[in-house]
Amino acid sequence: MAQNKKTSAELRNEINASSADARVLLSALFDEGTFLEFGTYVKQGEGDFEGVITGCGSVCGRPVYAFVQDKTNDKAAFTSAHGKKICALYDSALKAGAPVIGVFSGAGAKVSEGIDCLSAYGSVMAKISEAKALIPQIAVINGACGGASAVLSEMFDITIATDKGERYLVPNGDPIGSPDIVIGETELVALLTKLLSLLPSNCEEGTVIGDDCESINEPLDVNAYIDGDVKDLISALSDDRAPMYLSENISKELVTALITFNGRVVGVVANQPTENGGALTCASAKKASRFVNLCSDFEIPVITLVNTVGFKGGCKNYLTALSDLAFAYTNSEISITAIIGNAYGSAYTLMGSKSLGASFVFALDSAVISVLDPDTAVEFLYDSELKEASDPNATRASLKKEWISGPASALTNARSGDIDDIVSGTELKQRMASALEFLA
Numbered sequence: 001m002a003q004n005k006k007t008s009a010e011l012r013n014e015i016n017a018s019s020a021d022a023r024v025l026l027s028a029l030f031d032e033g034t035f036l037e038f039g040t041y042v043k044q045g046e047g048d049f050e051g052v053i054t055g056c057g058s059v060c061g062r063p064v065y066a067f068v069q070d071k072t073n074d075k076a077a078f079t080s081a082h083g084k085k086i087c088a089l090y091d092s093a094l095k096a097g098a099p100v101i102g103v104f105s106g107a108g109a110k111v112s113e114g115i116d117c118l119s120a121y122g123s124v125m126a127k128i129s130e131a132k133a134l135i136p137q138i139a140v141i142n143g144a145c146g147g148a149s150a151v152l153s154e155m156f157d158i159t160i161a162t163d164k165g166e167r168y169l170v171p172n173g174d175p176i177g178s179p180d181i182v183i184g185e186t187e188l189v190a191l192l193t194k195l196l197s198l199l200p201s202n203c204e205e206g207t208v209i210g211d212d213c214e215s216i217n218e219p220l221d222v223n224a225y226i227d228g229d230v231k232d233l234i235s236a237l238s239d240d241r242a243p244m245y246l247s248e249n250i251s252k253e254l255v256t257a258l259i260t261f262n263g264r265v266v267g268v269v270a271n272q273p274t275e276n277g278g279a280l281t282c283a284s285a286k287k288a289s290r291f292v293n294l295c296s297d298f299e300i301p302v303i304t305l306v307n308t309v310g311f312k313g314g315c316k317n318y319l320t321a322l323s324d325l326a327f328a329y330t331n332s333e334i335s336i337t338a339i340i341g342n343a344y345g346s347a348y349t350l351m352g353s354k355s356l357g358a359s360f361v362f363a364l365d366s367a368v369i370s371v372l373d374p375d376t377a378v379e380f381l382y383d384s385e386l387k388e389a390s391d392p393n394a395t396r397a398s399l400k401k402e403w404i405s406g407p408a409s410a411l412t413n414a415r416s417g418d419i420d421d422i423v424s425g426t427e428l429k430q431r432m433a434s435a436l437e438f439l440a
Contacts, residue, residue: 022053022070025103025142028189029066030057038092039085051076051106054089056098059196065093068103071143076106078149079113083120090127097202099136101192104153105143105164108171121148128155133297136199140188141165141179150176157294158195158246162188180246198244198258198265200298207300207440213263214239216433222364223425226341230255230270230278230305233340237261237303237429243268246291251283252276256291261303262433264440267295269352270305273341277309280347285321288351292328301334301436304352307341309373322350329356334439336432339363339410339419344373354418360435362428363410363419370408374400377408 026035035057042050051073056065067086069076086102093100109117125148131137132155139156142165150167153159154177161167161179168175183191200208225233234243238259245257252275257268269288271278295302315321329335329352336359337352348369354361363369370377378399379386389395406412410422423431 021072022068022103022105025068025189026053026055026057026066029101029192030059030064031061034058038089042081042085050079050081050085052082052085054085056089056092056096059193062196062201063096063098064101064196065089065096065098066101066103069106069143071105071107076143077110078106078108078117078121079110080116080120083117083124086124087127090124090131093135094131097135097204099138099196099199099201100131101138101140102153102156103140103142104145104149105141106146106149107144108146108149118148121152124152125155128152132157133203135202136196136298138192138195140192141167142185142188144168146171146173153177157297160188160191178247178250182249195244195258198260200300203298205298207298208260208265210260210263210265212239213260216262216430218429219426220429221425222338222340222428223366226307226364226366226425227273229274230272230307231257233305234259234268234270237268239263247287251281251287253279253281254284254287256287258300262436264301264436266301266303266436267291268303268305271308271341271351273307276312278307278342279309279312280322280350281312282315282318282321285318285325285350289321289325289328292325292332296328296332299333301336301439302332302352303432304335304337304358306337306339306343306348306351308344308347308351309342310344310347325350326356329353329358332357334436335359336435336439337361338428338432339367339369340428341367342373343367343369345371354420359439360421360432361419362421362423362431363414364425364428365410365422366425367410368404368408369410369413370403374403374408377403 035055037055051070052067053070054067067089137156139153139159141153141161145153145167150169159179160181162185164185166175167177220236234257235241243257243259247256253272255270255272259268292302335352352358378396382399386392386395413419414422
């Protein structure tokens with residue numbers, strides 16, 4: 001007796017009903033009517049359709065590819081077919097030169113599949129690696145993200161976690177990793193839309209240049225921001241006063257952000273003087289190198305705002321973190337550095353110095369650049385004078401003042417040629433904008 005077959009419309013309705021949550025996200029993200037799904041009817045045997053939706057569409061008119069794990073469909077268990085769908089998506093995205101968004105919300109591997117499932121994980125890892133530095137990859141943790149899926153998400157360029165997201169390596173284990181952005185689920189689509197607008201579609205496009213920009217002659221006195229929260233300065237430099245901060249919850253001694261500056265998207269790396277004196281720690285060095293590498297991958301210029309008291313260790317891999325930072329800056333194509341406050345010790349060298357390849361280096365006339373911090377320099381160089389002084393404290397203060405205005409001054413250090421120009425706080429914005437125009 002012949003069985004009744006479902007029509008394509010009935011099948012589509014069944015699929016849509018079983019993955020409603022995932023499709024709501026896709027509908028909200030992509031321009032209306034533009035999303036094209038791949039492998040809609042792929043399934044393992046006679047079971048449910050695969051718990052991942054893959055496809056492409058337009059976001060504000062630009063092509064974008066996405067896969068979304070559908071936790072309502074077999075808890076989005078990762079299978080070999082699941083992996084094949086994601087790999088096929090990557091092949092298309094690489095051919096088109098368009099970004100990939102991956103939304104993770106699954107329970108991990110389908111244990112009953114055994115090694116086939118594990119091999120599929122490896123294939124997806126290989127595709128993510130192949131796409132590295134070619135197209136932007138954004139991971140979204142919007143639910144459970146365990147085991148090898150957690151590894152996959154960490155391989156992406158930028159990781160976003162919603163208030164429902166959690167990564168772990170073993171079931172019921174402690175959460176791992178620190179996402180670049182943490183946000184409420186209701187704000188996710190707006191965030192993704194803005195982030196995509198700040199990133200080029202691929203490595204060959206170069207940084208995004210918009211039509212709207214604030215005049216570089218709009219008054220801005222950087223001196224007013226030197227001792228305060230550097231985020232206020234970054235916001236003041238941004239055309240729309242709305243920087244996209246990354247890794248805010250990691251090493252607050254350093255701030256990284258994407259902004260539009262004079263109509264051009266740039267990356268900003270800045271020491272945060274209100275946190276530990278803007279010290280270059282192990283964590284802040286890792287944070288800076290990862291961000292500078294991201295900018296280099298997609299030809300996004302880097303502006304570095306230096307205001308640091310120097311090194312402060314605290315981890316076993318400190319030297320590795322510092323060497324990685326040096327490599328990152330030497331690989332940066334367009335890099336502009338502004339010394340706006342203190343620049344002590346080798347932290348001066350590592351924070352985008354001329355010797356590491358910076359295209360332009362500016363220093364405010366009030367900048368203090370010293371091999372040692374002034375207090376230590378005075379104690380080291382003038383030990384005998386201090387011991388013989390009738391009033392050591394007064395002598396120490398006088399020698400420190402002389403050190404800051406002499407050997408540690410911006411003018412003295414500029415004579416080496418490692419600083420291109422000394423500028424006032426009211427000039428810095430215009431000089432950096434002009435430098436970007438010449439370098440782009």
